[in-house]
Amino acid sequence: MTDLTRLTISQAREKLRGKEIKAGELTDAYLAAIDAANPQLNAYVAVTHDKARAMAATSDERLSKGEGGALEGIPLGIKDLFATEGVHTQACSHVLDGFEPRYESTVTSNLWADGAVMLGKLNMDEFAMGSSNETSYYGPVKNPWRAQGSNLDLVPGGSSGGSASSVSAWLCAGATATDTGGSIRQPAALTGTVGIKPTYGRCSRWGIVAFASSLDQAGAISRDVRDAAILLKSMASVDPKDTTSVDRPVPDYEAVLGQSIRGMKIGIPREYRVDGMPDEIETLWQKGIAWMRDAGAEIVDISLPHTKYALPAYYIVAPAEASSNLARYDGVRYGLRVPGKDISDMYEKSRAEGFGREVKRRIMIGTYVLSAGYYDAYYLKAQKVRTLIKRDFEEVFAAGVDAILTPATPSAAFGIADQDMAADPVKMYLNDIFTVTVNMAGLPGIAVPAGLDSKGLPLGLQLIGKPFDEETLFRTGHVIEQAAGRFEPAKWW
Numbered sequence: 038m039t040d041l042t043r044l045t046i047s048q049a050r051e052k053l054r055g056k057e058i059k060a061g062e063l064t065d066a067y068l069a070a071i072d073a074a075n076p077q078l079n080a081y082v083a084v085t086h087d088k089a090r091a092m093a094a095t096s097d098e099r100l101s102k103g104e105g106g107a108l109e110g111i112p113l114g115i116k117d118l119f120a121t122e123g124v125h126t127q128a129c130s131h132v133l134d135g136f137e138p139r140y141e142s143t144v145t146s147n148l149w150a151d152g153a154v155m156l157g158k159l160n161m162d163e164f165a166m167g168s169s170n171e172t173s174y175y176g177p178v179k180n181p182w183r184a185q186g187s188n189l190d191l192v193p194g195g196s197s198g199g200s201a202s203s204v205s206a207w208l209c210a211g212a213t214a215t216d217t218g219g220s221i222r223q224p225a226a227l228t229g230t231v232g233i234k235p236t237y238g239r240c241s242r243w244g245i246v247a248f249a250s251s252l253d254q255a256g257a258i259s260r261d262v263r264d265a266a267i268l269l270k271s272m273a274s275v276d277p278k279d280t281t282s283v284d285r286p287v288p289d290y291e292a293v294l295g296q297s298i299r300g301m302k303i304g305i306p307r308e309y310r311v312d313g314m315p316d317e318i319e320t321l322w323q324k325g326i327a328w329m330r331d332a333g334a335e336i337v338d339i340s341l342p343h344t345k346y347a348l349p350a351y352y353i354v355a356p357a358e359a360s361s362n363l364a365r366y367d368g369v370r371y372g373l374r375v376p377g378k379d380i381s382d383m384y385e386k387s388r389a390e391g392f393g394r395e396v397k398r399r400i401m402i403g404t405y406v407l408s409a410g411y412y413d414a415y416y417l418k419a420q421k422v423r424t425l426i427k428r429d430f431e432e433v434f435a436a437g438v439d440a441i442l443t444p445a446t447p448s449a450a451f452g453i454a455d456q457d458m459a460a461d462p463v464k465m466y467l468n469d470i471f472t473v474t475v476n477m478a479g480l481p482g483i484a485v486p487a488g489l490d491s492k493g494l495p496l497g498l499q500l501i502g503k504p505f506d507e508e509t510l511f512r513t514g515h516v517i518e519q520a521a522g523r524f525e526p527a528k529w530w
């Protein structure tokens with residue numbers, strides 16, 4: 038019998054609709070795979086066995102009548118940042134211990150309305166702050182990929198490390214994720230999966246635990262470009278509960294797959310060639326350029342001159358917003374409460390015990406850059422830089438460029454507890470060097486697996502698009518996927 042967990046969403050959809058398989062069987066196959074693998078990979082922080090089986094049974098009823106939504110019976114994993122009614126929602130933080138919301142995020146509501154089945158909640162960096170999934174209160178997630186001939190455990194990237202690891206290791210058919218500075222695209226690149234971060238405003242942020250509200254955006258991690266298109270179609274919507282969500286029809290993203298990219302202009306930004314970048318990344322980028330050219334696209338050199346300021350500006354704007362968003366965790370309203378001698382003492386003790394090191398670092402940086410006397414020098418300056426970064430992109434698109442091709446990450450997956458990164462948080466921050474600009478400008482970006490490095494680890498390429506032009510990303514991303522082929526880890530877990 039074929040292993041049902043190996044089916045992509047589009048393949049499973051066919052078989053479910055054709056009544057070749059049942060949603061119940063598919064869900065049971067995933068639950069069994071999770072129960073067997075999770076003690077090693079630590080991708081899930083909560084598995085909702087009963088809920089999954091009940092949802093699958095409902096799907097089977099609908100499917101038997103020839104009914105059902107776009108994702109009917111498809112088992113998904115949900116990043117722990119999305120509020121799921123009555124189910125563990127802790128942003129993988131100790132401070133949210135025991136929090137089970139009484140409401141459902143708009144994105145997950147959309148998925149369930151389309152018939153998807155929830156397998157459980159996925160591990161992530163605490164409050165989505167990190168690039169390796171090592172800041173989670175629940176411990177690190179392992180990457181299902183290992184270097185050839187090595188049994189060293191590697192990080193899956195972050196913050197959506199559980200999403201990326203579970204998709205790559207066949208522990209869900211697809212996963213939700215969020216991206217504030219690269220948290221969908223970087224882990225996708227490090228695990229050989231596809232990650233789509235749509236335009237700011239494409240998906241509602243309602244019911245997603247806030248990190249940096251002007252940058253956060255929900256998206257999907259999947260096994261291939263088609264599945265990413267299918268998931269985003271269901272996730273995206275305008276929402277009266279999020280005034281930054283945008284009222285534009287959601288296109289049928291799948292319909293563009295396979296359309297020619299002949300005549301499209303693909304920009305290659307010279308500033309994305311950074312010092313110390315491994316040759317393999319440059320080689321991969323050149324391969325991507327050749328694939329685009331072979332498919333009929335015109336390659337143009339472009340300049341995005343403010344790129345070098347993106348990371349420093351991000352590490353002012355994101356912590357500033359985080360320090361404000363995280364002020365609500367005070368031991369009164371949600372989760373953990375550590376008793377104190379009076380109310381201030383209780384606040385202080387709850388926050389001191391509840392937040393991890395990286396989250397505290399961000400709160401302190403954020404509070405500092407927003408404080409009187411420093412606000413103009415840091416926060417306001419960073420906002421101005423942000424405008425310049427956005428303008429760089431606008432000028433390039435106005436000059437006729439349809440999409441921008443870059444590497445997705447500056448390296449392949451690194452080891453868990455990597456000494457260099459542990460000693461210097463800035464080294465960790467550098468993982469997002471190619472992805473943060475996209476959030477600063479509110480643009481859509483997709484990471485697509487494009488090859489393996491000399492150690493056999495996956496590497497990804499990123500495509501950046503115009504606002505609300507996710508279709509071009511799926512179209513061009515599909516060309517890369519067709520040329521590069523698909524990559525799967527060797528199972529050891």
Ligand code: GLN
Nearest residue numbers: 165166167217218219220
């Ligand atoms: N790694 C970046 C950070 O730590 C981005 C995280 C994200 O996109 N959520 O802030």
